[in-house]
Amino acid sequence: NTVIQGSAADLIKLAMIRVDQKLKKTKHPGRMLLQIHDELVFETPKNRVTDLIKLVREEMEHALQLDVPLKVDVAVGDDWLNTTSPEELETPVSRQGLLFGDE
Incomplete structure (x- = not known):
């Protein structure tokens, strides 16, 4: 289990770096607020x-390039x-806040 958890920790760190770089590159006003285990919270x-x-x-x-696809909820x-x-919203998604993770 240690290898799996350690690998997941490395993966989320890589994802956070990529997201942060892309937000800056595109000048997107969104920002990453925090990480909770394998979840990221944005505003x-x-x-x-x-x-x-x-x-x-x-x-x-x-x-990270893997042999299996990663699914982001x-x-x-x-x-x-x-x-x-977002698929279940009655209100258009543009009127909501945002959270990411694998719920």
Whole structure:
């Protein structure tokens, strides 16, 4: 289990570096707030949520070349209690906040 957890820790660090670099390169106003285990929490203006989802998914899913695909789950909301997947939203995603991780 140590090897798996250590590898996951390395993977999330690589993903964080890639996301941070891409946010700076594209001058995206979103920002990474914190990491909790294998989850990342972001904040962005509500009108930029959709493009932040695309950016973060792309960078996280390709942080390391593996033989198996990495799947990134997304939860969106204005607070920790009231999050949902972007696909389940009745309100357009551009009107929500943002959280990422593998829930």
